Each structure stands twice: as C-alpha cells, then as structure tokens.
Amino acid sequence: MGDFMLESPLMKVVVLGASGGCGHQLVKQAVERGYEVTAVGRSSSRLDVPDLLSRSAPLIVAAMKRARVPRLLAISAGGVGDSSALMP
Numbered sequence: 001m002g003d004f005m006l007e008s009p010l011m012k013v014v015v016l017g018a019s020g021g022c023g024h025q026l027v028k029q030a031v032e033r034g035y036e037v038t039a040v041g042r043s044s045s046r047l048d049v050p051d052l053l054s055r056s057a058p059l060i061v062a063a064m065k066r067a068r069v070p071r072l073l074a075i076s077a078g079g080v081g082d083s084s085a086l087m088p
Contacts, residue, residue: 011035
C-alpha cells in the first residue's frame with residue numbers, strides 16, 4: 001500500500017465512487033487497516049458525470065470545511081476509453 005494512508009486507528013474515510021475499481025480497492029484497504037469507512041457508489045451509468053461532478057464538488061468542499069476535514073484525495077478515470085465522449 002502507498003504512504004497516502006496514514007497509520008491511525010481513528011482514521012475516518014469517505015469513498016465516493018466506491019463501486020468503481022479504484023474505489024473498491026480503497027474501501028478494501030481502509031477496512032483492512034481498521035479505518036471507519038463510509039462507502040458511496042452508484043448503480044447506474046446513465047448519470048451525467050461531468051454535470052454531477054461540477055455540481056457536487058462545491059458541496060463536498062463546503063461540507064469538508066464545516067467538518068474541518070483537512071484534505072481531499074480525488075482519483076478519476078473520466079475521459080479515459082469510452083467515457084471520453086462524456087467529457088466537456
């Protein structure tokens with residue numbers, strides 16, 4: 001595992017996109033380390049991904065500020081392969 005996951009039993013992690021390949025691995029590794037994990041995924045690929053991201057990012061950042069969450073790690077495969085047609 002990479003050094004990006006801190007060694008803390010009190011670590012709380014929210015994984016948005018937990019049903020995807022990277023998200024699934026993050027959830028698995030965080031649970032194995034004993035972190036408190038909240039996993040959020042989607043079951044439909046019909047969502048307008050660029051619109052969803054542009055509308056949700058400000059809300060996520062605002063919630064993080066209110067909760068005093070110090071960092072956000074974002075991984076995206078948007079624009080790769082068949083999804084390139086969905087990108088602006």
